[in-house]
Amino acid sequence: MHESAAPRAAVVAAALELFQDQGFEQTSVEQIAKAAGVSRSTFFRQFGGKEDVVFADHEVLLGQLREFLAEGHDDPWVAVCAASESVFAHFAHDPDLARRRYQIVRQVPVLREREIITVFRYERLFDEYLRGALPGVDPLDAVGFAALVTAVHNHVLRQLLRGKKKVPLSTLQTALADVRRRYGVGEDAAAGAPDDVVVAVFPRSMPIAEVTRRLKSELD
Amino acid sequence: MHESAAPRAAVVAAALELFQDQGFEQTSVEQIAKAAGVSRSTFFRQFGGKEDVVFADHEVLLGQLREFLAEGHDDPWVAVCAASESVFAHFAHDPDLARRRYQIVRQVPVLREREIITVFRYERLFDEYLRGALPGVDPLDAVGFAALVTAVHNHVLRQLLRGKKKVPLSTLQTALADVRRRYGVGEDAAAGAPDDVVVAVFPRSMPIAEVTRRLKSELD
Numbered sequence: 001m002h003e004s005a006a007p008r009a010a011v012v013a014a015a016l017e018l019f020q021d022q023g024f025e026q027t028s029v030e031q032i033a034k035a036a037g038v039s040r041s042t043f044f045r046q047f048g049g050k051e052d053v054v055f056a057d058h059e060v061l062l063g064q065l066r067e068f069l070a071e072g073h074d075d076p077w078v079a080v081c082a083a084s085e086s087v088f089a090h091f092a093h094d095p096d097l098a099r100r101r102y103q104i105v106r107q108v109p110v111l112r113e114r115e116i117i118t119v120f121r122y123e124r125l126f127d128e129y130l131r132g133a134l135p136g137v138d139p140l141d142a143v144g145f146a147a148l149v150t151a152v153h154n155h156v157l158r159q160l161l162r163g164k165k166k167v168p169l170s171t172l173q174t175a176l177a178d179v180r181r182r183y184g185v186g187e188d189a190a191a192g193a194p195d196d197v198v199v200a201v202f203p204r205s206m207p208i209a210e211v212t213r214r215l216k217s218e219l220d
Numbered sequence: 221m222h223e224s225a226a227p228r229a230a231v232v233a234a235a236l237e238l239f240q241d242q243g244f245e246q247t248s249v250e251q252i253a254k255a256a257g258v259s260r261s262t263f264f265r266q267f268g269g270k271e272d273v274v275f276a277d278h279e280v281l282l283g284q285l286r287e288f289l290a291e292g293h294d295d296p297w298v299a300v301c302a303a304s305e306s307v308f309a310h311f312a313h314d315p316d317l318a319r320r321r322y323q324i325v326r327q328v329p330v331l332r333e334r335e336i337i338t339v340f341r342y343e344r345l346f347d348e349y350l351r352g353a354l355p356g357v358d359p360l361d362a363v364g365f366a367a368l369v370t371a372v373h374n375h376v377l378r379q380l381l382r383g384k385k386k387v388p389l390s391t392l393q394t395a396l397a398d399v400r401r402r403y404g405v406g407e408d409a410a411a412g413a414p415d416d417v418v419v420a421v422f423p424r425s426m427p428i429a430e431v432t433r434r435l436k437s438e439l440d
Contacts, residue, residue: 116340117333123371140395143375144368151343151367155360175360182402198424204416205402208439212432219428 008046008056011036013097015053019104024050024111054101054111058118061087062125069129076133077145077185077210080126081176084153087122088172092160102161123150134213141183141207148179185210228266228276231256233317235273239324244270244331274321274331278338281307282345289349296353297365297405300346301396304373307342308392312380322381343370361403368399 014036018027029050033043047053065083073079091098105111126146131137152175160167180186184206198219202211234256238247249270253263267273285303293299311318325331346366351357372395380387400406418439422431 113333113337117336120336120340140372140375140398143371144399147367147371148364151363152360155363179364198420198422200418200420200422202418202420204418204439208432208436211435212428215431216428219424 011038011043011046012053012056015050016097016100016104019054020100024104024108051111051114054105055114055118057090057101058121061090062121065122065125069125069133073133075185076130077180077183079133080130080146080149081173081180083126084122084149084176085169085172088153088157088160089169091157092167092169095160095166099161102158119150119154122153123147126150134209136212137209138207141209145179145183148182149176152176152179183207183210231258231263231266232273232276235270236317236320236324239274240320244274244324244328271331271334274325275334275338277310277321278341281310282341285342285345289345289353293353295405296350297400297403299353300350300366300369301393301400303346304342304369304396305389305392308373308377308380309389311377312387312389315380315386319381322378339370339374342373343367346370365399365403368402369396372396372399 011032015027015032018031018035027050029043030040032050032053033040036043038046047056052059065086068083068086069079073082105115123146126149127142130142130146131139134142153172156167156172156175159171177186181203182205184203186203198215200211200215202214231252235247235252238251238255247270249263250260252270252273253260256263258266267276272279285306288303288306289299293302325335343366346369347362350362350366351359354362373392376387376392376395379391397406418435420431420435422434
């Protein structure tokens with residue numbers, strides 16, 4: 001097999017199968033390279049090491065989310081939720097592969113720790129995006145919303161990864177709509193205004209900075 | 221100096237001072253042991269290694285919180301917040317030591333990663349406690365509340381660790397009361413539920429900044 005015929009995804013799939021069959025520690029880079037039909041040097045060009053194979057998807061996803069968020073969005077709170085949904089959709093697309101990956105990560109402490117650090121990178125990305133996209137937002141609201149979206153996302157994703165049953169995207173969407181409601185930035189937060197007097201109706205829980213942002217975009 | 225005269229706290233303080241002065245990587249266990257007046261073997265009996273010195277407080281705190289939560293509490297949501305407050309109070313008690321520790325952790329990637337993993341242990345402790353203490357609770361609510369408390373806690377603590385200024389415990393308490401309000405489990409659950417609606421009426425000609433200012437002073 002010519003090397004170019006084995007893209008990163010094929011190496012990942014071959015590696016996860018070997019990790020599952022014979023254990024992460026017991027599997028060598030040589031075995032992975034051989035199973036995927038690439039040379040050892042190609043493997044190391046594609047991945048820094050064995051661990052990186054397990055987290056290859058996350059590197060790609062984090063890059064994609066960064067691009068997606070940078071596009072600019074009318075509602076940054078919704079954009080963060082859309083980003084979370086796209087990660088879920090990625091893993092739900094091939095649940096068997098995702099479950100295999102999950103089982104391996106669970107069994108190897110060093111991978112488990114790296115998973116926690118990876119999750120934190122999503123949380124920080126969301127936090128930083130919100131602070132940039134919402135000038136004047138209370139950092140506490142950005143930090144909290146980012147943490148809550150990430151935690152809710154992981155919980156729903158874990159249901160998919162642990163069980164045999166299907167977990168539809170709508171389960172996550174419902175949970176994320178609930179997060180927006182807790183922050184008072186749900187769909188149900190707009191009001192019309194007469195000529196001279198503005199009547200603004202908003203949930204008590206909406207951050208003041210978000211009230212300001214919405215008032216501005218309504219009134220300007 | 222007799223070894224028993226140097227408790228763990230003294231070894232931690234001596235180590236952090238050395239790490240700050242000459243760098244984490246450049247400091248040897250021998251140097252720490254000498255500075256603290258203990259033998260090398262005593263050091264290794266007290267700590268697994270150099271890294272563990274930096275996280276010694278967290279190990280103690282996690283153990284204390286586990287005991288505290290196990291005592292049983294009328295309001296588990298409040299108990300989680302009280303646990304968070306006690307961690308904050310611990311670091312606020314000796315802010316200089318806490319800041320020194322923070323500066324070292326920030327500069328050394330391996331410590332930074334371990335910090336993230338340590339933070340996650342608090343989050344998981346809170347999550348597991350809530351699920352145990354509140355039979356029938358939606359796991360999504362336990363996961364979300366635990367994540368939000370932890371994120372809010374870290375944000376406020378970071379303000380203390382980064383700045384020279386004092387950050388009173390009340391700053392954290394206010395932020396945690398807000399978390400409980402978002403989850404509808406605040407003291408004012410009846411009077412001020414998260415679904416409360418604010419109706420603000422103001423002249424179209426009022427500057428948005430002034431609207432914000434008035435809203436803030438009314439609602440805070």
